[in-house]
Amino acid sequence: MIAETIATKQLFLGVPILAEGRCIGVISLVAFSEQSQLLIKENTAIFSDYIKHIAQLVITKLVEENTQSYGLESIFLNLIDNMDQGVLVLDENNYVKYGNQPALNNLNLTKKDLEKTQINIRALSHCKNSIDNEQQHIISVGKREELLVGRFNNLQSHKLFLMSFYQPHSPTITPEANAIFTGTIGESSKMLHIKALMSRIAASPSSVLINGESGTGKEVIANAIHKLSNRAKSPFIAINCAAIPNQLLESELFGYTKGAFTGASSKGRVGLIEAANTGTLFLDEIGDMSMQLQAKLLRVLETREVMPVGSNKAIPIDIRIISATNRNFEALIASNEFREDLYYRLNVIPLYLPPLKEREGDVQLLVNYFLELHAQKLGVSYPGITQQAMDCLNSYHWPGNVRELSNLIEYLINILPDGGQIDTDLLPPNLQAKMNNTVSKLPENNATMTLESMEKSRIEDAIKRLGSRKEVADELDIGIATLYRKLKKYGLND
Numbered sequence: 001m002i003a004e005t006i007a008t009k010q011l012f013l014g015v016p017i018l019a020e021g022r023c024i025g026v027i028s029l030v031a032f033s034e035q036s037q038l039l040i041k042e043n044t045a046i047f048s049d050y051i052k053h054i055a056q057l058v059i060t061k062l063v064e065e066n067t068q069s070y071g072l073e074s075i076f077l078n079l080i081d082n083m084d085q086g087v088l089v090l091d092e093n094n095y096v097k098y099g100n101q102p103a104l105n106n107l108n109l110t111k112k113d114l115e116k117t118q119i120n121i122r123a124l125s126h127c128k129n130s131i132d133n134e135q136q137h138i139i140s141v142g143k144r145e146e147l148l149v150g151r152f153n154n155l156q157s158h159k160l161f162l163m164s165f166y167q168p169h170s171p172t173i174t175p176e177a178n179a180i181f182t183g184t185i186g187e188s189s190k191m192l193h194i195k196a197l198m199s200r201i202a203a204s205p206s207s208v209l210i211n212g213e214s215g216t217g218k219e220v221i222a223n224a225i226h227k228l229s230n231r232a233k234s235p236f237i238a239i240n241c242a243a244i245p246n247q248l249l250e251s252e253l254f255g256y257t258k259g260a261f262t263g264a265s266s267k268g269r270v271g272l273i274e275a276a277n278t279g280t281l282f283l284d285e286i287g288d289m290s291m292q293l294q295a296k297l298l299r300v301l302e303t304r305e306v307m308p309v310g311s312n313k314a315i316p317i318d319i320r321i322i323s324a325t326n327r328n329f330e331a332l333i334a335s336n337e338f339r340e341d342l343y344y345r346l347n348v349i350p351l352y353l354p355p356l357k358e359r360e361g362d363v364q365l366l367v368n369y370f371l372e373l374h375a376q377k378l379g380v381s382y383p384g385i386t387q388q389a390m391d392c393l394n395s396y397h398w399p400g401n402v403r404e405l406s407n408l409i410e411y412l413i414n415i416l417p418d419g420g421q422i423d424t425d426l427l428p429p430n431l432q433a434k435m436n437n438t439v440s441k442l443p444e445n446n447a448t449m450t451l452e453s454m455e456k457s458r459i460e461d462a463i464k465r466l467g468s469r470k471e472v473a474d475e476l477d478i479g480i481a482t483l484y485r486k487l488k489k490y491g492l493n494d
């Protein structure tokens, strides 16, 4: 092991450094002066022992460092491999270096694919809190792109992407899902896309924000998501934030303890958030919630606890929030009417419901569905409908969307003699006008003003005559939420 070389003017005493059977270097003592050379020659055994000792120290240090990093790395990978949640390990440019089996399954990839394919992740929207919050991401696997909800997480020198739930590679609607969809009519490409998205996101606890015009079926969709989810056996609780004054909404949502305020029930009351525990809470018209309540709701979402009014004891809750609106959040945030942080919390999964006129082929399906539904409800036989009447319904622009169509069919069945057939002469004048193409062509502004003032006076008239808001909404063929919005718009709230 000891090599001793005497050059003309140098003396060299060297020891190889051997690690795991491989020579990874040499430690040597070189003497230049004659005096030093003599010293080494006379004490060769001592000096070679000394160098051997130093070599040993180097090896020990090396092995220790190697084992340490190898140990951590293997513990880290072991942990990831044993997680049910899909986890991807990324480099600094968000390219995937490693993925556990659930992540590979979600992306329909093998370990080999991972080595050969460039996989990149980027956030779908620019959310300030994207580091902490789950949100939608686009993951590009070569040329293929998938939508995934998840979040980034930094663990020491590693950057991880934690997938929040399983999203199948090619979203298809399963037979079980189809059965639930029987009350959600629509086979247009836009509706099929929405149904596929609903199947994908049902299992997730992430918040959903449904946006769409009045009557497009936001509540129908929220309810179907709940039924598709593993929360289906727990309650689905819906509350309309626009229909209830804010002080009342607070106690409705959060509940209160006995004697919390004047007029509070002596027993106290369980809030809707608590009542929806393990289920789904549907917050309709969320854009109308006051800033003060928004702050309270945000706290619930962050802490997953609810504090009833008048209580100092927090109750842990597990709810999924689905909210709906037909208002423009960007404008609400810009005018300080809606908290941006809450918006991002609620809008983890955005779902846009298009107006009925954009759903090709769906009017006919809905007409047939409502004919059957309302005929059954009214106990009459299924009525026929002429092709001309159907053409007329198909070409109408449906400003009140599915609700307007449903109400029209109910009206038609009511006025049709049993066993009769719906023809164009039974259709209301605005639909007939569409058929004859005789819609008056007023300038847009003028038309809006006229319609608005007409609408206001119709609402005023109905309020005067009828007892409750519900009756007014029913008579006007609009939803209760829409009615409250219009009351606010026209300053008719008392």
Ligand SMILES: Nc1ncnc2c1ncn2[C@@H]1O[C@H](COP(=O)(O)OP(=O)(O)OP(=O)(O)O)[C@@H](O)[C@H]1O
Binding pocket: 183, 184, 185, 186, 212, 213, 214, 215, 216, 217, 218, 219, 220, 221, 284, 326, 402, 403, 406, 478, 479, 480, 481, 482
């Ligand atoms: N795809 C659909 N299939 C069957 N019925 C539907 C569908 N969409 C909506 N409806 C029916 O239309 C009516 C209105 O639906 P919903 O209350 O869900 O609308 P919305 O978007 O919440 O309206 P608003 O904004 O006024 O609250 C309901 O009677 C609902 O059952």
Ligand SMILES: [Mg+2]
Binding pocket: 218, 219, 284, 324, 479, 481
């Ligand atoms: Mg609604």
